[in-house]
Amino acid sequence: MANLTDLQKQVSEYDKKYGWDKDKASHIALHMSEELGEISRRILRFDGYKIEKFDKKELAEELTDLLYLTLKLANKFDIDLKGEWNSMWDRYEKKTSRK
Ligand SMILES: [Mg+2]
Numbered sequence: 001m002a003n004l005t006d007l008q009k010q011v012s013e014y015d016k017k018y019g020w021d022k023d024k025a026s027h028i029a030l031h032m033s034e035e036l037g038e039i040s041r042r043i044l045r046f047d048g049y050k051i052e053k054f055d056k057k058e059l060a061e062e063l064t065d066l067l068y069l070t071l072k073l074a075n076k077f078d079i080d081l082k083g084e085w086n087s088m089w090d091r092y093e094k095k096t097s098r099k
Contacts, residue, residue, distance in 0.1 A: 003082060004071075008071050008074060008080075008081060011075060012075050015072060020072075021075070023072070025076050028072055032070070032073070035062055035066040036066060039066065046059070
């Protein structure tokens with residue numbers, strides 16, 4: 001099973017192969033907003049606010065698009081998401097255990 005480090009490496013290799021590692025950080029962030037909009041549209045369908053039929057597979061694909069861009073942006077800034085995830089999780093656990 002791939003971990004975050006593996007996924008970041010996979011994205012890095014893929015982006016370098018096609019020259020997409022040169023994408024500007026601001027463009028990546030804009031694409032992330034676009035993907036979040038696509039996710040929101042699926043959720044609005046799920047909640048019945050939009051009349052189009054909800055499709056779980058479409059939601060899964062949009063979430064994965066956003067994950068790809070998150071990994072890509074992290075690579076752009078040389079951020080180790082696995083390490084950050086572990087730090088964040090420790091903070092969450094401490095915060096939650098105080099309640
Ligand atoms: Mg998408």
